[in-house]
Amino acid sequence: MIALGVVVPVRSEPLPPTPGWQLVVGRCVPCHSLEIAVQQRQGPKGWAEIVDRMIKYGAPIPPEDRGRILEYLLLHFRDPDGA
Amino acid sequence: MRQPISPAISRRGFLVITGSAAAAAGLPKLASAQTAPPAAIPGKERLIVRSPRPINLEARLADLTSYHTPEGVFFVRNNYDLPAIDAAGWSVKVEGEVDQPLVLRLDDLRKLPAVAHDVTLECAGNGRSFHRPRASGIQWEHGAVGTARWKGVRLADVLAMARPRAGAAHVAFDGADKAPTPQAPDFVRSVPLWKAVEAHTMLAVEMNGQPIPQLHGGPVRVVVPGFVGSASIKWLERIAVRTEEFDGAFMARSYRAPRAEDDKETYSLQSLEVKSLVIGPADGARLPAGKVTVWGWAWSGEGELTGLDVSTDGGQTWKPGRFAGRWDRYSWRKWEYDWDAAAGAHVVMARATDSLGRIQPSTRARNPLGYRWNVIHSVKVDVA
Numbered sequence: 088m089i090a091l092g093v094v095v096p097v098r099s100e101p102l103p104p105t106p107g108w109q110l111v112v113g114r115c116v117p118c119h120s121l122e123i124a125v126q127q128r129q130g131p132k133g134w135a136e137i138v139d140r141m142i143k144y145g146a147p148i149p150p151e152d153r154g155r156i157l158e159y160l161l162l163h164f165r166d167p168d169g170a
Numbered sequence: 171m172r173q174p175i176s177p178a179i180s181r182r183g184f185l186v187i188t189g190s191a192a193a194a195a196g197l198p199k200l201a202s203a204q205t206a207p208p209a210a211i212p213g214k215e216r217l218i219v220r221s222p223r224p225i226n227l228e229a230r231l232a233d234l235t236s237y238h239t240p241e242g243v244f245f246v247r248n249n250y251d252l253p254a255i256d257a258a259g260w261s262v263k264v265e266g267e268v269d270q271p272l273v274l275r276l277d278d279l280r281k282l283p284a285v286a287h288d289v290t291l292e293c294a295g296n297g298r299s300f301h302r303p304r305a306s307g308i309q310w311e312h313g314a315v316g317t318a319r320w321k322g323v324r325l326a327d328v329l330a331m332a333r334p335r336a337g338a339a340h341v342a343f344d345g346a347d348k349a350p351t352p353q354a355p356d357f358v359r360s361v362p363l364w365k366a367v368e369a370h371t372m373l374a375v376e377m378n379g380q381p382i383p384q385l386h387g388g389p390v391r392v393v394v395p396g397f398v399g400s401a402s403i404k405w406l407e408r409i410a411v412r413t414e415e416f417d418g419a420f421m422a423r424s425y426r427a428p429r430a431e432d433d434k435e436t437y438s439l440q441s442l443e444v445k446s447l448v449i450g451p452a453d454g455a456r457l458p459a460g461k462v463t464v465w466g467w468a469w470s471g472e473g474e475l476t477g478l479d480v481s482t483d484g485g486q487t488w489k490p491g492r493f494a495g496r497w498d499r500y501s502w503r504k505w506e507y508d509w510d511a512a513a514g515a516h517v518v519m520a521r522a523t524d525s526l527g528r529i530q531p532s533t534r535a536r537n538p539l540g541y542r543w544n545v546i547h548s549v550k551v552d553v554a
Contacts, residue, residue: 117350118350118351118354119221119223119224119350120221120222120223122219122220122221122222123221123223123224123308126220126221126308126309127304127306127307127309128304129304129306130303133304133306133538136306137306143353144349144351144353144354144355145350145351145352145353145354146351166303166304168302168303168304169303169304170303
Protein backbone atom coordinates (compact mmCIF):
# COMPACT_ATOMS: atom_id res chain seq x y z
CA MET A 88 0.00 0.00 0.00
CA ILE A 89 1.42 3.36 -0.92
CA ALA A 90 1.63 6.07 1.70
CA LEU A 91 -0.94 8.81 1.29
CA GLY A 92 -0.19 12.48 1.25
CA VAL A 93 3.57 12.50 1.58
CA VAL A 94 5.71 10.05 -0.32
CA VAL A 95 9.35 11.01 -0.22
CA PRO A 96 12.43 9.07 -1.24
CA VAL A 97 14.91 9.56 1.58
CA ARG A 98 18.41 8.83 2.67
CA SER A 99 19.33 5.31 3.52
CA GLU A 100 20.27 5.89 7.17
CA PRO A 101 17.69 7.04 9.69
CA LEU A 102 17.81 10.57 10.94
CA PRO A 103 19.23 10.48 14.45
CA PRO A 104 16.11 10.22 16.62
CA THR A 105 16.76 13.21 18.86
CA PRO A 106 14.16 15.91 19.46
CA GLY A 107 13.45 17.96 16.38
CA TRP A 108 13.86 15.22 13.79
CA GLN A 109 10.18 15.36 12.93
CA LEU A 110 10.43 19.09 12.30
CA VAL A 111 13.32 18.59 9.90
CA VAL A 112 11.26 16.05 7.98
CA GLY A 113 8.02 17.98 7.97
CA ARG A 114 9.43 21.39 7.15
CA CYS A 115 12.07 20.36 4.60
CA VAL A 116 10.75 17.48 2.53
CA PRO A 117 7.81 19.31 0.99
CA CYS A 118 10.42 20.85 -1.34
CA HIS A 119 13.40 18.52 -1.44
CA SER A 120 14.64 15.20 -0.15
CA LEU A 121 16.46 14.96 3.16
CA GLU A 122 19.70 14.13 1.35
CA ILE A 123 19.98 17.78 0.31
CA ALA A 124 20.09 18.83 3.95
CA VAL A 125 21.98 16.04 5.63
CA GLN A 126 24.95 15.95 3.26
CA GLN A 127 25.86 19.47 4.41
CA ARG A 128 28.30 20.24 7.19
CA GLN A 129 28.25 23.82 8.44
CA GLY A 130 28.94 25.86 11.53
CA PRO A 131 26.31 27.94 13.32
CA LYS A 132 26.53 30.89 10.93
CA GLY A 133 26.49 28.62 7.88
CA TRP A 134 23.43 26.67 9.00
CA ALA A 135 21.62 29.86 9.97
CA GLU A 136 22.28 31.30 6.51
CA ILE A 137 20.95 28.18 4.85
CA VAL A 138 17.81 27.90 6.98
CA ASP A 139 17.06 31.60 6.61
CA ARG A 140 17.45 31.35 2.85
CA MET A 141 15.08 28.37 2.85
CA ILE A 142 12.55 30.42 4.80
CA LYS A 143 12.96 33.28 2.32
CA TYR A 144 12.36 30.77 -0.48
CA GLY A 145 9.10 29.64 1.05
CA ALA A 146 9.99 26.71 3.29
CA PRO A 147 7.07 26.07 5.66
CA ILE A 148 9.13 26.91 8.78
CA PRO A 149 7.18 29.02 11.27
CA PRO A 150 9.38 31.24 13.47
CA GLU A 151 8.79 29.06 16.49
CA ASP A 152 10.38 26.07 14.70
CA ARG A 153 13.47 27.81 13.33
CA GLY A 154 15.52 27.52 16.51
CA ARG A 155 14.80 23.84 17.10
CA ILE A 156 15.55 22.96 13.49
CA LEU A 157 18.87 24.83 13.70
CA GLU A 158 19.74 23.10 16.96
CA TYR A 159 19.06 19.71 15.41
CA LEU A 160 21.08 20.39 12.28
CA LEU A 161 24.01 21.79 14.26
CA LEU A 162 23.95 18.86 16.66
CA HIS A 163 24.19 16.22 13.93
CA PHE A 164 25.63 17.95 10.83
CA ARG A 165 28.16 20.40 12.15
CA ASP A 166 31.45 21.29 10.53
CA PRO A 167 33.82 21.73 13.48
CA ASP A 168 35.86 24.16 11.36
CA GLY A 169 32.85 26.02 10.05
CA ALA A 170 31.78 29.51 11.07
CA MET B 171 0.61 -0.06 18.69
CA ARG B 172 3.47 2.26 19.61
CA GLN B 173 5.07 3.89 16.62
CA PRO B 174 8.83 3.98 16.26
CA ILE B 175 10.45 7.30 17.12
CA SER B 176 12.87 7.22 14.21
CA PRO B 177 11.45 7.20 10.76
CA ALA B 178 11.81 3.80 9.18
CA ILE B 179 13.69 4.26 5.99
CA SER B 180 14.55 1.70 3.40
CA ARG B 181 17.41 2.14 0.96
CA ARG B 182 16.09 4.45 -1.76
CA GLY B 183 12.82 3.93 -0.02
CA PHE B 184 9.91 5.95 1.05
CA LEU B 185 9.71 7.59 4.40
CA VAL B 186 7.36 5.58 6.54
CA ILE B 187 5.58 7.67 9.10
CA THR B 188 2.39 6.49 10.62
CA GLY B 189 0.00 7.28 13.36
CA SER B 190 1.08 9.63 16.11
CA ALA B 191 4.52 10.17 14.62
CA ALA B 192 2.84 11.45 11.50
CA ALA B 193 0.64 13.76 13.50
CA ALA B 194 3.68 15.06 15.36
CA ALA B 195 5.37 15.82 12.05
CA GLY B 196 2.29 17.69 10.85
CA LEU B 197 1.83 15.13 8.13
CA PRO B 198 -1.31 13.33 7.11
CA LYS B 199 -2.06 10.35 9.30
CA LEU B 200 -1.61 7.14 7.39
CA ALA B 201 -3.60 4.00 7.71
CA SER B 202 -0.76 1.62 7.10
CA ALA B 203 2.98 1.46 7.70
CA GLN B 204 3.58 -0.31 4.46
CA THR B 205 5.04 1.40 1.42
CA ALA B 206 7.00 0.30 -1.59
CA PRO B 207 10.42 1.73 -2.39
CA PRO B 208 10.42 3.95 -5.45
CA ALA B 209 11.83 2.49 -8.64
CA ALA B 210 15.46 3.42 -9.23
CA ILE B 211 15.75 6.08 -11.90
CA PRO B 212 15.58 3.93 -15.00
CA GLY B 213 18.87 3.63 -16.82
CA LYS B 214 20.83 5.47 -14.14
CA GLU B 215 21.30 2.75 -11.55
CA ARG B 216 25.12 2.91 -11.67
CA LEU B 217 25.26 6.54 -10.54
CA ILE B 218 25.69 7.68 -6.94
CA VAL B 219 22.50 9.32 -5.72
CA ARG B 220 23.46 12.66 -4.19
CA SER B 221 19.79 13.46 -3.89
CA PRO B 222 16.58 11.93 -5.20
CA ARG B 223 14.73 15.23 -5.20
CA PRO B 224 15.83 17.25 -6.95
CA ILE B 225 17.61 14.53 -8.89
CA ASN B 226 21.38 14.79 -8.55
CA LEU B 227 23.41 11.78 -9.66
CA GLU B 228 27.19 11.41 -9.77
CA ALA B 229 29.35 9.11 -11.90
CA ARG B 230 31.87 6.76 -10.34
CA LEU B 231 35.36 7.33 -11.77
CA ALA B 232 35.65 3.65 -12.67
CA ASP B 233 32.74 4.13 -15.06
CA LEU B 234 34.30 7.08 -16.92
CA THR B 235 36.24 4.87 -19.29
CA SER B 236 35.15 6.07 -22.70
CA TYR B 237 35.53 9.34 -24.58
CA HIS B 238 31.78 9.68 -25.00
CA THR B 239 30.17 9.08 -21.65
CA PRO B 240 27.29 6.62 -22.08
CA GLU B 241 23.90 7.83 -20.87
CA GLY B 242 23.86 5.21 -18.13
CA VAL B 243 26.85 6.80 -16.39
CA PHE B 244 26.33 10.44 -17.38
CA PHE B 245 25.91 12.63 -14.31
CA VAL B 246 22.67 14.45 -13.70
CA ARG B 247 22.42 17.81 -12.00
CA ASN B 248 19.17 19.59 -11.13
CA ASN B 249 18.22 22.54 -8.99
CA TYR B 250 14.52 21.71 -9.28
CA ASP B 251 12.11 18.99 -10.37
CA LEU B 252 11.97 17.80 -13.96
CA PRO B 253 9.39 19.44 -16.16
CA ALA B 254 7.41 17.23 -18.50
CA ILE B 255 7.69 18.56 -22.01
CA ASP B 256 5.83 17.46 -25.06
CA ALA B 257 8.45 17.53 -27.82
CA ALA B 258 5.87 17.99 -30.54
CA GLY B 259 4.55 21.10 -28.85
CA TRP B 260 7.95 22.56 -27.92
CA SER B 261 8.86 26.10 -28.80
CA VAL B 262 11.36 28.75 -27.69
CA LYS B 263 10.69 32.49 -27.47
CA VAL B 264 13.54 34.79 -28.47
CA GLU B 265 12.94 38.27 -27.07
CA GLY B 266 14.47 41.31 -25.42
CA GLU B 267 17.09 43.52 -27.08
CA VAL B 268 16.23 42.28 -30.58
CA ASP B 269 14.59 43.89 -33.58
CA GLN B 270 12.72 40.69 -34.48
CA PRO B 271 11.30 38.75 -31.52
CA LEU B 272 10.64 35.16 -32.54
CA VAL B 273 8.93 31.97 -31.53
CA LEU B 274 10.74 28.97 -32.97
CA ARG B 275 9.56 25.38 -33.07
CA LEU B 276 11.57 22.25 -33.73
CA ASP B 277 10.72 22.46 -37.45
CA ASP B 278 12.25 25.94 -37.53
CA LEU B 279 15.45 24.66 -35.94
CA ARG B 280 15.60 21.89 -38.54
CA LYS B 281 15.84 24.54 -41.27
CA LEU B 282 19.07 25.91 -39.78
CA PRO B 283 22.48 24.37 -40.51
CA ALA B 284 23.09 21.32 -38.32
CA VAL B 285 26.21 21.27 -36.18
CA ALA B 286 27.68 18.65 -33.88
CA HIS B 287 30.41 18.93 -31.25
CA ASP B 288 31.90 16.76 -28.55
CA VAL B 289 31.53 18.80 -25.40
CA THR B 290 32.49 18.00 -21.83
CA LEU B 291 30.00 19.31 -19.30
CA GLU B 292 31.13 19.72 -15.72
CA CYS B 293 29.14 21.00 -12.77
CA ALA B 294 30.61 24.16 -11.22
CA GLY B 295 30.40 22.39 -7.88
CA ASN B 296 32.28 19.24 -8.91
CA GLY B 297 34.76 18.59 -6.12
CA ARG B 298 32.83 20.67 -3.59
CA SER B 299 33.02 17.93 -0.97
CA PHE B 300 36.79 18.42 -0.74
CA HIS B 301 36.73 22.07 0.31
CA ARG B 302 37.75 22.80 3.93
CA PRO B 303 36.02 24.31 5.79
CA ARG B 304 33.02 22.66 4.21
CA ALA B 305 31.01 24.41 1.52
CA SER B 306 27.25 24.26 1.11
CA GLY B 307 25.61 22.58 -1.85
CA ILE B 308 25.61 19.12 -3.40
CA GLN B 309 28.70 17.33 -2.05
CA TRP B 310 30.08 16.17 -5.38
CA GLU B 311 33.38 14.32 -5.41
CA HIS B 312 34.96 13.92 -8.86
CA GLY B 313 32.19 12.54 -11.02
CA ALA B 314 29.98 15.50 -11.95
CA VAL B 315 31.54 15.51 -15.40
CA GLY B 316 30.77 13.82 -18.69
CA THR B 317 31.27 14.16 -22.42
CA ALA B 318 28.73 13.71 -25.16
CA ARG B 319 28.43 14.41 -28.84
CA TRP B 320 25.79 17.11 -28.96
CA LYS B 321 23.97 17.80 -32.19
CA GLY B 322 21.77 20.79 -32.92
CA VAL B 323 22.04 24.29 -34.35
CA ARG B 324 24.33 27.21 -33.62
CA LEU B 325 22.82 29.64 -31.17
CA ALA B 326 24.44 32.34 -33.33
CA ASP B 327 22.18 31.37 -36.24
CA VAL B 328 19.09 31.60 -34.02
CA LEU B 329 20.14 34.97 -32.63
CA ALA B 330 20.89 36.27 -36.13
CA MET B 331 17.27 35.65 -37.07
CA ALA B 332 16.19 37.82 -34.14
CA ARG B 333 18.64 40.63 -35.00
CA PRO B 334 20.13 41.69 -31.68
CA ARG B 335 20.25 45.45 -31.23
CA ALA B 336 23.46 47.46 -30.86
CA GLY B 337 23.27 47.48 -27.05
CA ALA B 338 22.88 43.69 -26.71
CA ALA B 339 25.63 42.32 -24.47
CA HIS B 340 24.24 39.25 -22.67
CA VAL B 341 21.91 36.38 -23.44
CA ALA B 342 19.77 34.83 -20.72
CA PHE B 343 18.29 31.34 -20.88
CA ASP B 344 15.17 30.18 -19.09
CA GLY B 345 14.14 26.55 -18.95
CA ALA B 346 10.79 24.98 -18.19
CA ASP B 347 11.82 23.74 -14.75
CA LYS B 348 10.05 25.50 -11.89
CA ALA B 349 10.89 26.11 -8.26
CA PRO B 350 8.77 24.26 -5.69
CA THR B 351 7.52 27.54 -4.18
CA PRO B 352 6.62 30.91 -5.67
CA GLN B 353 9.26 32.59 -3.51
CA ALA B 354 12.23 30.48 -4.68
CA PRO B 355 14.07 31.96 -7.66
CA ASP B 356 13.53 30.64 -11.17
CA PHE B 357 16.57 28.88 -12.61
CA VAL B 358 17.69 31.45 -15.17
CA ARG B 359 21.28 32.25 -16.13
CA SER B 360 22.94 34.40 -18.75
CA VAL B 361 26.18 34.32 -20.70
CA PRO B 362 27.96 37.22 -22.37
CA LEU B 363 27.03 37.82 -26.00
CA TRP B 364 30.56 36.91 -27.21
CA LYS B 365 30.03 33.43 -25.83
CA ALA B 366 26.46 33.12 -27.05
CA VAL B 367 27.53 33.75 -30.65
CA GLU B 368 30.73 31.70 -30.51
CA ALA B 369 30.59 28.98 -33.15
CA HIS B 370 30.40 26.04 -30.72
CA THR B 371 27.55 27.38 -28.57
CA MET B 372 24.43 25.57 -29.59
CA LEU B 373 20.82 24.67 -29.07
CA ALA B 374 21.12 20.90 -28.88
CA VAL B 375 18.51 18.31 -29.78
CA GLU B 376 20.61 15.13 -29.74
CA MET B 377 22.97 13.64 -27.17
CA ASN B 378 25.23 10.81 -28.34
CA GLY B 379 23.04 10.11 -31.34
CA GLN B 380 19.70 10.06 -29.53
CA PRO B 381 17.09 12.72 -28.84
CA ILE B 382 18.17 14.32 -25.58
CA PRO B 383 16.58 12.38 -22.70
CA GLN B 384 14.27 14.25 -20.36
CA LEU B 385 16.80 13.97 -17.51
CA HIS B 386 19.40 15.73 -19.67
CA GLY B 387 17.17 18.56 -20.76
CA GLY B 388 15.32 17.33 -23.82
CA PRO B 389 13.82 18.10 -26.25
CA VAL B 390 16.03 21.19 -26.57
CA ARG B 391 18.73 22.49 -24.29
CA VAL B 392 21.51 25.02 -24.54
CA VAL B 393 25.07 23.73 -24.67
CA VAL B 394 27.63 26.41 -23.77
CA PRO B 395 30.91 24.58 -24.23
CA GLY B 396 33.76 25.36 -21.88
CA PHE B 397 31.57 27.17 -19.36
CA VAL B 398 30.33 25.78 -16.07
CA GLY B 399 27.49 23.32 -16.61
CA SER B 400 24.80 25.62 -15.25
CA ALA B 401 25.15 27.86 -18.32
CA SER B 402 23.81 24.98 -20.39
CA ILE B 403 20.18 25.47 -19.47
CA LYS B 404 17.95 22.43 -19.89
CA TRP B 405 14.37 22.32 -21.25
CA LEU B 406 14.94 25.66 -22.98
CA GLU B 407 11.80 27.74 -23.42
CA ARG B 408 12.99 31.33 -23.55
CA ILE B 409 16.02 33.28 -24.73
CA ALA B 410 16.20 36.88 -23.56
CA VAL B 411 18.81 39.14 -25.14
CA ARG B 412 19.88 41.81 -22.64
CA THR B 413 22.11 44.81 -22.21
CA GLU B 414 23.22 43.66 -18.74
CA GLU B 415 24.15 40.36 -17.15
CA PHE B 416 21.01 38.69 -15.77
CA ASP B 417 20.61 39.57 -12.12
CA GLY B 418 18.54 36.72 -10.69
CA ALA B 419 19.72 34.63 -7.76
CA PHE B 420 21.60 32.08 -9.87
CA MET B 421 23.79 34.87 -11.24
CA ALA B 422 23.93 37.32 -8.33
CA ARG B 423 24.12 34.95 -5.36
CA SER B 424 25.18 31.53 -6.48
CA TYR B 425 27.59 30.36 -9.16
CA ARG B 426 29.96 33.07 -7.98
CA ALA B 427 33.46 32.84 -6.54
CA PRO B 428 36.45 35.10 -5.88
CA ARG B 429 39.06 35.28 -8.62
CA ALA B 430 42.02 35.18 -6.26
CA GLU B 431 42.46 33.88 -2.78
CA ASP B 432 42.08 37.12 -0.83
CA ASP B 433 39.52 38.80 -3.06
CA LYS B 434 36.40 40.08 -1.34
CA GLU B 435 34.70 40.54 -4.71
CA THR B 436 33.20 37.60 -6.55
CA TYR B 437 32.54 37.09 -10.23
CA SER B 438 29.85 35.07 -11.97
CA LEU B 439 31.46 31.81 -13.07
CA GLN B 440 32.11 31.37 -16.77
CA SER B 441 35.00 29.17 -17.98
CA LEU B 442 35.64 25.83 -16.37
CA GLU B 443 38.98 25.43 -14.60
CA VAL B 444 41.90 23.46 -16.05
CA LYS B 445 41.51 20.01 -14.55
CA SER B 446 42.39 16.34 -14.85
CA LEU B 447 41.44 13.00 -13.36
CA VAL B 448 43.39 9.78 -12.88
CA ILE B 449 41.08 6.97 -13.97
CA GLY B 450 43.58 4.13 -14.12
CA PRO B 451 44.78 2.97 -11.69
CA ALA B 452 41.88 3.47 -9.31
CA ASP B 453 42.46 4.86 -5.85
CA GLY B 454 43.39 1.96 -3.58
CA ALA B 455 44.38 -0.35 -6.42
CA ARG B 456 46.90 -3.11 -5.97
CA LEU B 457 49.13 -3.62 -8.99
CA PRO B 458 51.89 -6.03 -9.90
CA ALA B 459 55.33 -4.48 -10.29
CA GLY B 460 56.33 -3.67 -13.85
CA LYS B 461 54.96 -1.69 -16.75
CA VAL B 462 51.56 -0.10 -16.38
CA THR B 463 49.96 2.67 -18.42
CA VAL B 464 48.48 5.26 -16.12
CA TRP B 465 45.67 7.19 -17.80
CA GLY B 466 42.81 9.61 -17.34
CA TRP B 467 41.05 12.67 -18.72
CA ALA B 468 42.01 16.32 -18.82
CA TRP B 469 40.03 19.40 -19.85
CA SER B 470 40.31 23.17 -19.60
CA GLY B 471 37.21 25.18 -20.41
CA GLU B 472 38.16 28.22 -22.46
CA GLY B 473 41.85 27.32 -22.41
CA GLU B 474 43.38 24.69 -24.62
CA LEU B 475 45.38 21.99 -22.91
CA THR B 476 49.13 22.47 -23.26
CA GLY B 477 50.36 19.62 -21.12
CA LEU B 478 49.65 16.88 -18.61
CA ASP B 479 52.37 15.93 -16.15
CA VAL B 480 52.32 12.83 -14.01
CA SER B 481 53.92 12.09 -10.67
CA THR B 482 54.19 8.62 -9.16
CA ASP B 483 55.92 9.80 -5.99
CA GLY B 484 53.28 12.02 -4.41
CA GLY B 485 54.32 15.16 -6.29
CA GLN B 486 58.06 15.18 -5.65
CA THR B 487 58.93 14.65 -9.30
CA TRP B 488 56.87 15.17 -12.46
CA LYS B 489 57.23 13.72 -15.93
CA PRO B 490 55.23 14.63 -19.02
CA GLY B 491 52.37 12.40 -20.04
CA ARG B 492 51.01 12.31 -23.58
CA PHE B 493 47.55 13.01 -24.96
CA ALA B 494 45.92 10.19 -26.88
CA GLY B 495 42.86 9.65 -29.00
CA ARG B 496 40.26 11.95 -30.42
CA TRP B 497 39.25 15.26 -28.96
CA ASP B 498 37.27 18.33 -29.88
CA ARG B 499 37.82 22.00 -29.04
CA TYR B 500 35.70 21.79 -25.87
CA SER B 501 35.95 18.12 -25.00
CA TRP B 502 38.16 16.38 -22.54
CA ARG B 503 41.30 14.64 -23.79
CA LYS B 504 42.60 11.26 -22.78
CA TRP B 505 46.10 11.34 -21.33
CA GLU B 506 48.50 8.44 -20.77
CA TYR B 507 51.79 7.82 -19.03
CA ASP B 508 53.92 4.68 -19.12
CA TRP B 509 55.06 3.82 -15.63
CA ASP B 510 57.57 1.19 -14.67
CA ALA B 511 56.08 0.56 -11.26
CA ALA B 512 58.47 -0.51 -8.51
CA ALA B 513 57.24 -2.36 -5.44
CA GLY B 514 55.89 -0.20 -2.67
CA ALA B 515 53.22 2.32 -1.85
CA HIS B 516 52.85 5.15 -4.37
CA VAL B 517 50.77 8.25 -4.81
CA VAL B 518 50.00 8.85 -8.47
CA MET B 519 49.01 12.37 -9.51
CA ALA B 520 48.12 14.19 -12.72
CA ARG B 521 48.54 17.94 -13.31
CA ALA B 522 47.18 19.72 -16.39
CA THR B 523 48.25 23.07 -17.85
CA ASP B 524 46.52 25.19 -20.46
CA SER B 525 47.03 27.97 -22.97
CA LEU B 526 45.62 30.58 -20.58
CA GLY B 527 48.65 30.01 -18.36
CA ARG B 528 46.66 28.04 -15.82
CA ILE B 529 48.04 25.06 -13.96
CA GLN B 530 46.21 22.85 -11.49
CA PRO B 531 47.02 23.87 -7.93
CA SER B 532 47.90 21.64 -5.01
CA THR B 533 45.43 23.49 -2.78
CA ARG B 534 42.38 25.66 -3.50
CA ALA B 535 41.30 28.57 -1.41
CA ARG B 536 37.90 27.84 -0.02
CA ASN B 537 34.98 29.78 -1.35
CA PRO B 538 31.75 29.51 0.63
CA LEU B 539 29.73 27.85 -2.14
CA GLY B 540 32.46 25.38 -3.00
CA TYR B 541 33.19 26.12 -6.65
CA ARG B 542 36.37 26.03 -8.75
CA TRP B 543 37.75 22.82 -7.25
CA ASN B 544 40.54 21.71 -9.57
CA VAL B 545 43.17 20.58 -7.10
CA ILE B 546 45.57 17.98 -8.43
CA HIS B 547 43.91 14.57 -8.24
CA SER B 548 45.90 11.86 -6.50
CA VAL B 549 45.34 8.13 -6.13
CA LYS B 550 47.07 5.76 -3.72
CA VAL B 551 48.39 2.58 -5.25
CA ASP B 552 50.14 -0.45 -3.75
CA VAL B 553 52.59 -2.18 -6.05
CA ALA B 554 53.51 -5.72 -5.06
